[in-house]
Amino acid sequence: MTGRTSSQATGDTMTGTPAAEGSGAGVRPPRASRSGGSRGGSAARASAPRTGRPGPLWAVPGLLYFGFFAALPLVMVAYLSLTEWGALGSPQFIGLDNWSNLVVDPLMHQAVFLSLMLTLLSWIFQTPISMLLGVWAAGQQRNRAVLSAIFFLPLLLSSAAIAIIWRALLDPNFGPLAWLGPRLGLDSVNVLGGQTSAFLVIVFVSAWQFIPLHMLLYQGGARQIPKTLYQAAEIDGAGKLRAFWHITLPQLRHTITTSSVLMVVGSLTYFDTVLIMTAGGPGTSTTIVPYLMYQAGFGRWELGYASAVAFTLVLVATATSLLMVRFTGFANMRSTREGM
Amino acid sequence: MSIRLAERPASRQPSDNQGLAARWRRPGRQRPNLLGGLGALVWLAIVGVPLYALLVATVQRSENYTAEGPLTPPSDPTLDNYARAIENGVLQFVLNTAIVTVAVVAIVLVLASMTGFAVVRSRTRWTSGVFRMFLLGLAIPSQAVIIPVYLIIIEMDLYDTLTAIVLPTAAFALPVCVLILVGSMRDISEELYEAMALDGAGSVRTFLQLVVPLSKSGLSTIGVYAALQAWNGFLFPLILTQSPETRLITMGLFEFQGEYRVDVPGLLAAVVLATIPLFLVYLFARRSLVRGMMGVGGK
Secondary structure (H helix, E strand, O other): OOHHHHHHHHHHHHHOOHHHHHHHHOOOOHHHHOOHHHHHHHHHHHOOOOOOOOHHHHHHHHHHHHHHHHHHHHHHHHOOOEEEEOOOOOOOOOHHHHHHHHHOOHHHHHHHHHHHHHHHHHHHHHHHHHHHHHHHOOOOOOOOOHHHHHHHHHHHHHHHHHHEEEHHOOOOOOOOOHHHHOOOOHHHHHHHHHHHHHHHHHHHHHHHHHHHHHHHHHHHHHOOOOOOOOOHHOOOOOOOOHHHHHHHHHHHHHHHHHHHHHHHHHHHOHHHHHHOOOOOOOOOOOOOOOHHHHHHHHHOOHHHHHHHHHHHHHHHHHHHHHHHHHHOOOOHHHOOOOOO | HHHHHHHHHHHHHHHHHHHHHHHHHOOOOOOHHHHHHHHHHHHHHHHHHHHHHHHHHHHOOOHHHOOOOOOOOOOOOOOOHHHHHHHOOHHHHHHHHHHHHHHHHHHHHHHHHHHHHHHOOOOOOOHHHHHHHHHHHHOHHHHHHHHHHHHHHHOOOOOHHHHHHHHHHHHHHHHHHHHHHHHHHHHOOHHHHHHHHHHOHHHHHHHHHHHHHHHHHHHHHHHHHHHHHHOOOOOOHHOOOOOHOOOOOHHHHHHHHHOOOOOHHHHHHHHHHHHHHHHHHHHHHHHHHHHHHHHHHOO
């Protein structure tokens, strides 16, 4: 509130100094027209003295560094997918051979299917639970702090550690499940040995690992919902369910986008756990795309072919998150707070 | 507002009566979130029981591990498993990981704060393009570019060194860190910048005397975030190193899993040892970490 009134005040003084306003508008016409709603604020920003502003050079080291290790490899992986490259020697250009092999590779078809299933199941499994727990944790309950602290613990464990823990817990010969099985009247409980059950274990372990993170996201999102909205709804006689449906859910839309993008990209690139828990098996029933890439590249040393698999991954992951970002306006970060 | 004020006395009662008082309030937001509470209890079991079983297993004698139930406290607790894990070189792996983590955090802090400063304060369209690029960079999965990274590291003659892990790990932590820092630097008020400018401060002085001190919480957040990435990283060590001298803790655990398949308590003890340092960071810097995670979604 105070920020807004003060910026309006500066905006008013500005109208008295046409020279300053003219120069401000001249420097940045596009932004002034874009931010329509808070014209006073943007005019005030433009009027700020220009000394002390960093030149664009400040962004160069970060940009170069990131570009060299992340953006450049992105271009390279596209090129490498057109080459044949074994463990020794250097990549030889072979055109589209890898790609024509890739589109008919039944393992690739299966891997894409499994990756999409993992993504879908993870989203369906993780989103409601994260939202429920996050909104709960944003409330006023006692014990909330203690429970939240415990819920956070899986985030401290590496995915390697998590995979090892769950593998030990689910071991059919030694361990809790082997102990529990006979007491439930089951001869042997080998959940990692069955094709479907192994895949479901991967879905579950990924949820166990990542729900705390998404819960935190939803907690943060729910905390930022202005209480006045709920008070207004209460005065209007809206019940809890309607308040959730008409206030909480729409207000959380940015959080839902962020969380969903993270979930989708995370599931599409899920790798460590699969390598440690199932190594793609039994058979090929958990060979999702990243694992297929690892196997082709660093198991069989067909690095060109593996690059084609990897580039498919880039395309799918980037397209998905771009679409989600575009349709929900997440990139337009300044606008979320305006108008409140 | 008046409704809230009228309720005040009820919530001032001694804490034992609070639950009861809450139940008798008018329906609305103040009513306890029963569904959420129930879900929280279920999730507590799902998170708590495996972690408890983990801790119990690590103090269980190997020969008792299968015999005694997973949830009963061990009849004859021991620290032998931890001793065995340390004998197997866990401390060396932890040291390697610590070196990598410190280096990654240092690189990320310097580069992200400079980039963030430029994105927030520079008024050229170029820098908003930079910001957009980092936003897109969030979507580049390290798995997808591991093969070219492997090639780059070999060409730089860095294969099987700790530097080989540091460089890409820091690069892939950058987008999130820039995003978090931009969020926290935008909260610095315009008046402070104007005061600095009136003082005649250039961009370096503004950065060091205003931006860095006032984004301390953002900086500690990204520091912890980068540390977490480095400490728990798996793919880069897996692909870019191979010898025991450069082994990080995650790779150490992976190797143990293959070598000591039968010695589950020893393996799990190593898992616990690997997590203790992060747990300590969590105890002292939990707020920064949580805030950082929330900052990504909350803005």
